[in-house]
Amino acid sequence: MDMINSVWNYISTNSILSGAIATLLAALAIFIFKEYIKGPPDLSGSFHIECKTLFSKYNPYINMVSIYTLNIISNGNDIEGYIEKTNDINSDLKFLSYEGKHRTRGEVSGVIKRNYLRRNQVSLHIKMTGVEREYSILIVFKKINSKKMFGEFWSTAADSTGDVRWEKNEL
Structure with missing residues (x-):
C-alpha cells in the first residue's frame, strides 16, 4: 500500500x-x-432513392421525380457502389419506367462524416452516364438511418437541385 x-x-x-x-x-x-x-453506421445493401427536382434551369425538370436503385458497400466511413435510374415521374405526372438496357447507370462514392456532438452526415457523389451526356449528382443526408433518410441533392443535369428521400424498401 x-x-x-x-x-x-x-x-x-x-x-x-x-x-x-x-x-x-x-x-x-x-x-x-x-x-x-457512437460507432459508424453500416449502410451496406440495396436502397432506393427518390429525387424531387425543386429548381432547374430547364423548366420541364421542375417537380420531376426520379427514382434510383442504389447498391453500396460501406467500409467504416467510406462508401462505394453503383446506382441505376429505374423510374421518372414527369411534372405532368406521366410515369416512365426504365428496364434493362434503357436504364442509366452510375458509380457512387461517398463518405460518412462522424461528429461527436452533432448528428453524423452522409455525402454521396454519383457519376451518371446519361443518354445525352455524363452528369454528376451530389447528395447530402444530415441524419443517418439505414432504413429511411431525407436530404438534398445538387445535379449538373440542367443545374438542378431538390429534395431526396432514401429508403431500404422499394418506393
Missing part, C-alpha cells in the same frame, strides 16, 4: 507525467465513444 501511495504522489507531483496520463485517458475515452457508443 505504501508503494501505491508513493507512486501516486510521484505521478501527482510530476506535471509532465500526469499530463501524459491524462492525454492517454482522454484518447481512450474518445476511442471508446467513437467506436462503441
